[in-house]
Amino acid sequence: xxxxxxxxxxxxxxxxxxxxxxxxxxxxxxxxxxxxxxxxxxxxxxxxxxxxxxxxxxxxxxxxxxxxxxxxxxxxxxxxxxxxxxxxxxxxxxxxxxxxxxxxxxxxxxxxxxxxxxxxxxxxxxxxxxxxxxxxxxxxxxxxxxxxxxxxxxxxxxxxxxxxxxxxxxxxxxxxxxxxxxxxxxxxxxxxxxxxxxxxxxxxxxxxxxxxxxxxxxxxxxxxxx
Amino acid sequence: xxxxxxxxxxxxxxxxxxxxxxxxxxxxxxxxxxxxxxxxxxxxxxxxxxxxxxxxxxxxxxxxxxxxxxxxxxxxxxxxxxxxxxxxxxxxxxxxxxxxxxxxxxxxxxxxxxxxxxxxxxxxxxxxxxxxxxxxxxxxxxxxxxxxxxxxxxxxxxxxxxxxxxxxxxxxx
Numbered sequence: 394x395x396x397x398x399x400x401x402x403x404x405x406x407x408x409x410x411x412x413x414x415x416x417x418x419x420x421x422x423x424x425x426x427x428x429x430x431x432x433x434x435x436x437x438x439x440x441x442x443x444x445x446x447x448x449x450x451x452x453x454x455x456x457x458x459x460x461x462x463x464x465x466x467x468x469x470x471x472x473x474x475x476x477x478x479x480x481x482x483x484x485x486x487x488x489x490x491x492x493x494x495x496x497x498x499x500x501x502x503x504x505x506x507x508x509x510x511x512x513x514x515x516x517x518x519x520x521x522x523x524x525x526x527x528x529x530x531x532x533x534x535x536x537x538x539x540x541x542x543x544x545x546x547x548x549x550x551x552x553x554x555x556x557x558x559x560x561x562x563x564x565x566x567x568x569x570x571x572x573x574x575x576x577x578x579x580x581x582x583x584x585x586x587x588x589x590x591x592x593x594x595x596x597x598x599x600x601x602x603x604x605x606x607x608x609x610x611x612x613x614x615x616x617x618x619x
Numbered sequence: 620x621x622x623x624x625x626x627x628x629x630x631x632x633x634x635x636x637x638x639x640x641x642x643x644x645x646x647x648x649x650x651x652x653x654x655x656x657x658x659x660x661x662x663x664x665x666x667x668x669x670x671x672x673x674x675x676x677x678x679x680x681x682x683x684x685x686x687x688x689x690x691x692x693x694x695x696x697x698x699x700x701x702x703x704x705x706x707x708x709x710x711x712x713x714x715x716x717x718x719x720x721x722x723x724x725x726x727x728x729x730x731x732x733x734x735x736x737x738x739x740x741x742x743x744x745x746x747x748x749x750x751x752x753x754x755x756x757x758x759x760x761x762x763x764x765x766x767x768x769x770x771x772x773x774x775x776x777x778x779x780x781x782x783x784x785x786x787x788x789x790x791x792x
Contacts, residue, residue: 530676
């Protein structure tokens, strides 16, 4: 998908500089010329140069949509909504945020959402993000849990879930492929990606050990390139 | 009540060490809730996990229905809040550090160096998910069809999930 390249195109701060265009929804992106839904370049952020949400309320509603759509996992929807649709962040920023989210204890996407919300609107933004992310799914899960309690052998439900899980695995893979397109075309980052994959996916080592082994070297190489 | 309190403290502790996601401490949750407290059977444990996996929202929320099943509403609150308190605290500290030192060389090396590692872990999750749902070639076919459609077209993926559900009910996956 071309989204990765678009993400990179708009990633540099100087490109935005003092551009303060407010685009209506469904208009062409001024930088790539591509059509994209609801793009608004109204408030360039000092750090990354990306436009962000206008209010905690917007954060809450957006993350509520992500949470509600996230059957079988949320990461796919975070990428689709925040990067491809809203353009609040880039693929690189998402990967960097995810890396921090993985190092911190707790659910990765929860940590990621908290930090994104905090970056935009401080604590209010952070709680808007996690509130939106969790509120509706918790209600749905409680209902499902009660249903399960009442009829603990819901064969139809389990079959449906199995089919959805297969699709969800595919969707996550599609996001990963899209994000891999944004990695620098150099040996070292791809090598670390492969090692991380092999350690956790093939060898089934606990993530915390693999992270502890790889992180110092990965950081050293990134440090040396600066 | 006593059970909910016990669940809270244990999940608070697990929340502090759940680096890489809640699924990394799942074995210990199983040990505690199934073997030690004996509130949930092993099969229920697996069922609840599958249920939460496919339900909308972060997969980590399965601790909510685990708590609900183990000790009712208070149990749900205990497990959820227990896991999320450490996550919130650490994320807050990380946010403050990021805001203060976003452009320092160390922070840059940290973010840029670890981004590929994060992607590798993500690919590993895909791999493990595929292995978990892959009963035979048909589930792989569905998963890879989803990759293709999601990559090449603008179809709302909710449709794909709905199709997946129908295929599952029809017994095709």
